[in-house]
Amino acid sequence: AHAAQDSFRRKERVEQGLKQAREQVAAVEAMSEEETSRRISKARSRAQRERQQRLEQALEEFEKLAEEGGGKDKENRRVSTTDPQARVMKQADGGFAPSYNVQINTDAANAVVVAVGVVQAGNDFEQLEPGIDRVEQNFGKTPDQAVTDGGFVSRDNIVAMKERGIEFIGPCGDDAGKGKSSYEGRGVSAQYHSSQFVYDAESDSYRCPQGKTLSYEGKEQRHTQVSYRYRAQRSDCQGCPVKSQCCPGNRVTGRSVHRSEEIAEVAEFRHKMQSEQAREIYRHRAQVAETPNLWIKAKFGLRQFSVRGWSKVGMEALWACLTYNIRVWIRLRWRQPAAVATVPA
Numbered sequence: 001a002h003a004a005q006d007s008f009r010r011k012e013r014v015e016q017g018l019k020q021a022r023e024q025v026a027a028v029e030a031m032s033e034e035e036t037s038r039r040i041s042k043a044r045s046r047a048q049r050e051r052q053q054r055l056e057q058a059l060e061e062f063e064k065l066a067e068e069g070g071g072k073d074k075e076n077r078r079v080s081t082t083d084p085q086a087r088v089m090k091q092a093d094g095g096f097a098p099s100y101n102v103q104i105n106t107d108a109a110n111a112v113v114v115a116v117g118v119v120q121a122g123n124d125f126e127q128l129e130p131g132i133d134r135v136e137q138n139f140g141k142t143p144d145q146a147v148t149d150g151g152f153v154s155r156d157n158i159v160a161m162k163e164r165g166i167e168f169i170g171p172c173g174d175d176a177g178k179g180k181s182s183y184e185g186r187g188v189s190a191q192y193h194s195s196q197f198v199y200d201a202e203s204d205s206y207r208c209p210q211g212k213t214l215s216y217e218g219k220e221q222r223h224t225q226v227s228y229r230y231r232a233q234r235s236d237c238q239g240c241p242v243k244s245q246c247c248p249g250n251r252v253t254g255r256s257v258h259r260s261e262e263i264a265e266v267a268e269f270r271h272k273m274q275s276e277q278a279r280e281i282y283r284h285r286a287q288v289a290e291t292p293n294l295w296i297k298a299k300f301g302l303r304q305f306s307v308r309g310w311s312k313v314g315m316e317a318l319w320a321c322l323t324y325n326i327r328v329w330i331r332l333r334w335r336q337p338a339a340v341a342t343v344p345a
């Protein structure tokens with residue numbers, strides 16, 4: 001985005017700035033022509049009005065952030081005063097910068113851009129279906145196959161693609177890896193990760209490395225996943241000699257483990273992604289999907305938008321993709337010369 005890194009402010013600072021901007025607009029407008037020339041006065045007035053509009057927009061963005069965040073993390077919400085619709089997002093180099101999330105859908109046959117969208121969300125999980133909708137809007141039908149990187153692979157998206165009759169190809173998430181980092185964060189030793197607890201289907205219970213039983217406690221159901229919770233007796237864990245390695249944070253309860261049941265769609269997706277055929281398709285993803293990105297950044301030099309605001313950024317992204325498509329079209333025409341017309345004698 002074209003917003004400055006240091007332009008992000010808390011709501012109180014934006015309200016304070018807006019009050020000052022309104023006073024300055026009123027003061028400039030109240031100036032007589034003797035005090036300043038008409039031209040300078042107009043330029044100042046316009047600059048102040050634009051600043052006022054940006055600050056008003058910044059306050060509207062706080063309302064949007066509050067709706068999106070559901071009241072969470074209120075104290076840390078900040079909005080840019082130079083481009084209020086930009087959001088701070090993680091960059092490829094690991095840093096953070098004011099940005100827009102540009103979603104580009106590319107045709108696998110010729111690497112032509114078939115749909116473009118600009119969103120304010122930093123994550124890609126929620127962008128797969130809107131991207132498919134844009135393709136459908138442009139072509140009157142959905143693609144047969146969607147190939148994405150891991151940022152788009154979620155249980156919801158696997159189910160949604162299945163429901164829409166689209167073959168979904170993407171890397172399987174490493175659930176074991178995520179669980180491992182969570183255990184490390186809580187100080188649980190590798191010998192006491194849940195994979196070391198043995199499930200007994202007959203008694204529907206787990207046995208821990210110290211031989212104690214974890215009984216079924218309850219079920220948690222999220223949209224597409226069911227998770228069953230098992231817990232050890234408080235007395236067993238509180239007196240256990242290895243408690244500090246197994247559940248150091250549990251002061252009043254026994255250790256718990258979860259058993260998840262994958263829904264059929266996710267199990268089928270995982271199974272499919274083990275096949276060489278699916279892996280071969282995925283291997284081509286980077287070349288197809290990254291080609292427009294690389295062209296637009298490296299050849300057109302578009303590393304930062306030259307305009308501000310979501311709709312203007314959307315237009316600039318669209319123009320960049322159109323230019324890229326023209327380059328592809330020229331290349332394809334050059335490679336496939338038009339058939340020579342034969343004139344009957």
Ligand code: SF4
Pocket residue numbers: 192208209210211212232236237238240241242243246247254255
């Ligand atoms: S802390 Fe509890 S669950 Fe962990 S090994 Fe000891 S008895 Fe078993």
